[in-house]
Amino acid sequence: MNKNTIKSYLVNFLAVIIIFALMKLLMNIGIINRYYQGIIVFILINIILAASLNLATGFLGQLTLGHAGFMAAGAYVSASTAIMIKANFGWLPNIAILLISLIIAGIISAIVGVAIGIPALRLRGDYLAIITLGFGEVIRVIINNIRFTGGAQGLTGIPRISTFDNVFWITVLIVFILYTLTHSRQGRAIVSIREDEVAAEAVGVKTTRFKVMGFAIAASFAGIGGGLYAHYIAFLDPNTFNFMRSVEILVIVVLGGMGSLTGSIIAAIVLTILPEALRSFADYRLLLYSFLLIIMMIFRPAGLLGTSEFSWKSIYDRYKYRKESIIKREKA
Amino acid sequence: MKSRKLSLVLVAVLILTVVLAGCSGGSKGTEVIKIGVIGPMTGDNSMYGTSVREGAMLAAKEINAAGGVDGKKVEIIAYDSKGDKTEAVNAYNRLRDQDGIVALVGATFSGETLSIKEIAIGDNMPMLTPTATHKDVTLNASNIFRACYTDPYQGATAAVFAMENLGAKKAAVLYNxxxxxxxxxxxxxxxxxxxxxxxxxxxxxxAKDADFRAVLTKIAAQDPEVIFLPDYIAKIGVILSQIRELGLDMIPISGDGSDGIEVDYADVAEGMYYANHYSKSDESKLVQNFISNYDKEYGVQPNALAALGYDATYIMLQAIDRAGSFDSDKIIAELSKTDEDYVTGHITFDKNGEPLKSISVIKVAGGKQVLVDKVSAE
Known part of the structure; x- marks a missing residue:
């Protein structure tokens, strides 16, 4: 790692800590009340879902429409694990229960991702979209028909252990992992598949392996996002994870820019706040929401950030550069 | 470069809407009593939330016209949830923090209510759901009550009605x-x-099935006397049409999801029975007053959900009136003492907050609701 990257990581990490501290401060003095806090938690969960889908759709270039299926698998696994732990090892602190449940949820979702990815990723483009859509629905129908998930009645009694603090740091961790992954050797292999699969194979990139890997990681993080959702809302039913949920996540990715993690973050913030902010328009709320989406897509078809990333360092650099140029000009 | 500037402007506009909307939140006043209502008011299921809202608004209007509660005016603040759990949680948080509601009449769907449940328990918010029928809604929650009966109770009552009133020995069940x-x-x-x-x-x-001929033929082979169809009007209408088409001789029975079926499916629904919360043909003054007032206000006949929303608002406001304060514990204590006649029947609550009431069984005859009997499963 060269000096510049380390510096960039440090600046951004510092910015994240400052944001966290600022939010905690505002919460303590009551400016961010629990209403805003609830919205922030949903934003963070949407960031996890969108960022993980971005790996599959934006970086790997595989259009998938079944992300809600992985979210569902993770949510149900995490919820039932937590219920079991709570019943047998009730003395464990909440954070431990949450972490164990999420890790198991992540692993199971990854396995589901591999199982679906190996046959599905032989297909490309539209065909893959259709087959992932099908698999997403299959997961939902299975949940509907097995007993321990509560079927259509839903699963109740899930420990409510997701809090702003732990969701925030888990989101930071997941985005960090995804960022470093996409900028690593494996990440470049993944991007090369998006750019030209035939050329990538010709230069020796094992396309199937990297496709399945990217898909599994995306599925795994979606499962963790689903787990956090389950532990926040404390009630699950299969209809939560229908096709429309997959589309909602995809909309965040497309709006933010396919291939830009920070774009997904910004889009997740905008699209989660928007329906709440439009509440005062009552019945016209969804009309306005759709209208704004259309406008944004017309003026920014590549998404808010395209494929570029936002970094606090670039702001710092620009500021520094401007200062230097001013000094230079004054000298001249 | 130009498009970048444009997108910056767009983002700025968005942020501005957010900020402005955040500022418009009301302050906690003592002059008005704020009651929250949550339900799907847009989207596929908008009719349910809208009915509950209209019922609640009507109740509040009547109470305000009669001088309010303790001299204070009642204000209903209704938020849309689209039937989505995430939205319902946000709406609840907003009602509590931004609007400062005293009590909640909601939510409309079971899923919404269950996702608010844990938060509401933590807040000790007096909560009376007009329409959430899931059995777990009031479980281990001293602050949560409901105005309707549960799914298991309704299903069991329909079975009792089939056995005792219709004398059926064999029944088939077809469900979603x-x-x-x-x-x-x-x-x-x-x-x-x-x-x-x-x-x-x-x-x-x-949910997406539309052709039931095969399964109906299979059922007909066993020759049941009644067929139980627990679903909503749109689906039951289709099934009933196909039962008639095949010329099958069995009596259809259904739950409160059939409320209003005599309007759209009069011919195929003829002779069917369904359980409901109240009957429009009930001659009690309370029911007829409600129907005429609702008609005057909104120009349509009220459905069962509107009646439940109306009742729930009355129950809640009467409890607040008796409590004489906005203290949650006092309101909850008074809610549990409810013992009066309402549009959907006489209501008292058991220790879990479940209503003890009988179910109206309605027969569709000549395109009209006819009250057959009031039954209970016990």
Whole structure:
């Protein structure tokens, strides 16, 4: 790692800590009340879902429409694990229960991702979209028909252990992992598949392996996002994870820019706040929401950030550069 | 470069809307009593939330016209949830923090109510759901009450009605496996009916199915006297049409999801029975007053959800009136003492906050609701 990257990581990490501290401060003095806090938690969960889908759709270039299926698998696994732990090892602190449940949820979702990815990723483009859509629905129908998930009645009694603090740091961790992954050797292999699969194979990139890997990681993080959702809302039913949920996540990715993690973050913030902010328009709320989406897509078809990333360092650099140029000009 | 500037402007506009909307939140006043209502008011299920809202608004209007509660005006603040759990949680948080509601009449759907449940318990918010029928809604929650009966209770009552009033020995059940309401009713009906009679078929379908001829023929082979169809009007209408088309001789029975079926499916629904919260043909002054006032206000006949929203608002405001303060514990204590006649029947609550009331069984005759009997499963 060269000096510049380390510096960039440090600046951004510092910015994240400052944001966290600022939010905690505002919460303590009551400016961010629990209403805003609830919205922030949903934003963070949407960031996890969108960022993980971005790996599959934006970086790997595989259009998938079944992300809600992985979210569902993770949510149900995490919820039932937590219920079991709570019943047998009730003395464990909440954070431990949450972490164990999420890790198991992540692993199971990854396995589901591999199982679906190996046959599905032989297909490309539209065909893959259709087959992932099908698999997403299959997961939902299975949940509907097995007993321990509560079927259509839903699963109740899930420990409510997701809090702003732990969701925030888990989101930071997941985005960090995804960022470093996409900028690593494996990440470049993944991007090369998006750019030209035939050329990538010709230069020796094992396309199937990297496709399945990217898909599994995306599925795994979606499962963790689903787990956090389950532990926040404390009630699950299969209809939560229908096709429309997959589309909602995809909309965040497309709006933010396919291939830009920070774009997904910004889009997740905008699209989660928007329906709440439009509440005062009552019945016209969804009309306005759709209208704004259309406008944004017309003026920014590549998404808010395209494929570029936002970094606090670039702001710092620009500021520094401007200062230097001013000094230079004054000298001249 | 130009498009970048434009996108910056767009983002700025968005942020501005957010900030402005955040500022518009009301302050906590003592002059008005704010009651929250949550339900789907847009989207596929908008009719349900809208009915509850209109019922609640009507109740508040009547109470305000009569001088309010303790001299204070009542204000209903209704938020849309689209039937989505995330939105329902946000709406609840907003009602509590931004609007400062005293009590909640909601939510409309079971899923919404269950996702608010844990938060509301933490807040000790007096909560009375008009329409959430899932059995777990009031479980281990001293602050949560409901105005309607549960799915299991309704299903069991339908079974009792089939056995005792219709004298049926054999029954078939056809239900929607993807819908918690439908499944809840189906399970209860099967369990209750099989204690005395025989359940010949217990068949499921999914929400998107539209052709039931095959399964109906299969059911007809067992020759049941009644067929239990727990679902909503749109689906039941289709099934009934196909039962008529095949010329099958069995009496259809259904739950409160059939409320209003005599309007759209008068000919195929002729002779069917369904359980409901109240009957428009009920001659009590309370019911007829409600129907005429509702008609005057909104220009349509009220459905069962509107009646429940209306009742729930009355129950809640009367409890607040008796409590004489906005203290949650006092309101909850008074809610549990409710013992009065309402549009949907005489209501008292058991220790879990479940209403103890009888169910109106309605027969569709000549395109009209006819009240057959008031039954209870016990």
């Amino acid at each position: 496996i993807e819908d918690p309401y439908s499944e809840g009713l189906a399970i209860a009906f099967r369990d209750k009916f099989s204690s005395v009679g025989t359940v010949t078929n217990y068949e499921g379908y999914t």
